[in-house]
Amino acid sequence: MRVGIRLPGRYNVANCLVALAILDAVGVSVEQAAPGLQTTRVPGRLEEIDCGQDFLALVDYAHKPGALRAVLTTLMRPGGRLAVVFGAGGDRDPGKRAPMGEVAAELADLVVVTDDNPRSEDPAAIRRQIVAGAAGGKAQVVELGDRREAIRHAVGWAGPGDVVVIAGKGHETGQRSGSEVRPFDDRVELAQALEALKAQR
Known part of the structure; x- marks a missing residue:
């Protein structure tokens, strides 16, 4: 069967x-x-966001080096470029940050390093560790702490046949910084960025 x-x-x-x-x-x-x-579909796991754009846009929960490698390898397309937007959580395994940067810079064409859930850590310090791991890779690496801005940057970069994946938070609907949790859903933000792009073109 x-x-x-x-x-x-x-x-x-x-x-x-x-x-x-x-x-x-x-x-x-x-x-x-x-x-x-x-x-079956799983929210925030290679979840496609389609607003009629001419490139593939997805959200995925990949937040470890192995998961990020699996997602990026799955999304690579002959002749198309690949962008990934991601960060790393604060107060969690700091040893995964540089390896995630290395994986992203090896497999993607554009790596946008941004904030995830910094919690009590300095978000800029987390980003620096990821960027250090990405050094020497083939990708263009951009650091934008504001996750909304980072998503919009990747969407603006994409052209026909490309792939943009927003990784690390998946189905989550909030972003934790210090003791504050503010509403933030990568799926909503990506859809809004795609709609804004459509209005410009």
């Missing part, structure tokens, strides 16, 4: 195979599970 899924990436194929095996173990057949797999 052939089963299609709407989630891109080899890692999602692997996840679906594991799900099928577990379902089979509890008595749910592949035939019964297939319709669900064919329609």
